[in-house]
Amino acid sequence: MTTIAAEGAPSYISAGYTLRSWLTTRDHKRIALLYGVSILFFFLVAAAAAAMIRLELLTPAGDLVDDDTYNKLFTVHGVVMVWFFLIPSIPSTFGNFLIPLMIGAKDVAFPRLNLASWYIYTLGGLFVVVTLIAGGVDTGWTFYTPYTTMFSNSHVILAVTGVFIVGFSSIFTGLNFIVTVHQMRAPGMTWFRLPLFVWAHYATSLVMVLATPVLAMTLALIAIERLLGVGIFDPALGGDPLLFQHLFWFYSHPAVYIMILPAMGVVSEVITCFSRKPVFGYQFMVYSLLAIAAVGFMVWGHHMFVSGQSMYAGMVFSLLSFLVAIPSAIKVFNWTATLYKGSVRFDAPMLYALGFIGLFMMGGITGIWLAALAADVHLTDTYFVVAHFHYIMVGGAVMAFFSALHFWWPKVTGRLYPDGWARAGAIVMFVGFNLTFFPQYIAGYLGMPRRYHVYPPEFQVLNVLSSGGAVVLGVGYLLPLLYLWWSLRRGRLAGANPWGATGLEWQTPSPPPTYNFASAPRVEGPPYAYQAGGTDGR
């Protein structure tokens, strides 16, 4: 591999060490790190709430916290995890860092807007912190009306304001990515030479830009309704609570794709690199990403099968939900086919990626159960649903986040982490995850409802298993924090391309210089020019 950048050009990290140089930066790589630190903070806040929830559920009685506090715990866990960790997790960090590198650009199209989006995120986060200090919010992350507008005595307005604000950071990030991918590609980087990671973020950005405004306006209407006692959602005022659910899920189902599409992008990069084979069916992969984003907009009603929505609407939504399974399955088949006859290596990023495939499949297939009208009547509002979406969001999106973290860590920091520890971390996380959430499928199937802190004693075994698994999972999250921190100072120098990977981001030094490349790169061939069975470039 040749290194394009000139020797001696200062890296983006050494471009300035003052706090001011970070807080006023327009470098997409520095903004990515700002996001990284912020989402880590909110991840820990939400994880602490999860820990309290699992601790409470160790016993059938409500002995740790009272029911009000419990409601606030799962609300804070949901709100913070969804909007302050999962939604920005991969796009705002790795997407931000890598998209310009991968397409051979100096930066995103609108660097100032990029920085502004981080400040907006921070402002939104501030509202959430204030909400917590003021005493929390107890509506569930779904903010269902009329509970939110009429009956809840907690800090709903503060909370929805925080989510409203953070929505704009996601809109601006999406807007920035779309324009960047359209306008900033290097010479020769045609659409079908784009890495799948970039395609995945392009599809994600479309969803961000088109779905988030709907959530923002809907939450604004909640705040107004609560403030003035008049509005379109409260049936006592002539409004329609089902309208709220339609609007909420019009955003919140596609939001799942905001989390999972970037994860698919990460996994595509990692699988192909550690199989030393081009991605199988590249164009199919691209079209499935776009199909998931498009069809994902038409399935929201599957959250409302028992809400009093028309039966015929339910049937259509059910069928369309089945339809999303097709492009998702194409992706899984193609990842598997990429592995076939490849020179597969089990480095840490690969372990996480393989874990993603298994857990995503599990979550996807149980999603089919939930999309089936009759089955859903039995399973809705049980722990089965909780297990299902945690398999997608935590098993899927978070595993992929760690895969990305381990794959691009050498590029971001210029250092290598201890390999053995990293592989152990991946395995601990996989085991801990399954131990935490698999029992919840069974508990839910047997009828344990979600969102209660008191439950019948026959569910205790499953809950103890789950809480025990959460401890293992916690260790799995803690391990990378420790060895990655260690690697920052003590890790071996990575060099430009430690994995022997293709892709423009590996052709510039690690960490990259401020404008990424010393001279504009020129792209001459398709992505993923790996040689199966050949040398791995090391």
Next chain:
Amino acid sequence: MAAEGTSAMAASHFADAEQRETAATFGMWIFLATEVLFFGVLFAGYTVSRVQHAEAFILAGRHTDVLLGSINTAVLLTSSLTMALAVRAGSVGWRRSCAAWLVLTAVLGVAFLAIKGYEWHEDWLQGLVPGLRFAYSGPDAPGVELFFFLYFVMTGLHALHLTIGILVIAVMALLAARGRFSAAYHTPIVLTGLYWHFIDVVWIFLYPLFYLVSRS
């Protein structure tokens, strides 16, 4: 979302000026797409509420001022014309004419807000402001209240957009007068124009929904 200024290209992350201008314009279009979805929620809310309170919406629709609403529509449409002329003047590099058309557009925008404000004041006096001063009674009162709730939220959000537009136009007029734009570089004016026309289009939907459909 303004373009990244006129600094030398060598220090910019763009390859050339053309790339910069296309990116800025494209970004503006995407922003407007998000705005459509943003307003879309309210239009969906209007549709659902109207279906559920058909009678009340017909009654309520007779309490808006169709004369002032129509005058305002004319004012706003005219402002779109003057905005288009400003963009045209900017694109051929007529600095003073561009600034003049911008000022006229802003003045028409202010006129719209003044008329709208007067209407809101009248609504207030008649007790048609939901949540704050609502005096309408009768069996259809809840539906009428919903109508006026949507009326205030939608025209209010529209007025907010208009206010932002007026401020931006004022800044653009100042910059144009000072000679910041030329035939080669006038993208900010084009972007402002796009935004202004969008606000106009929103009003074109609000006007029939709140002033016309219930009168027959």
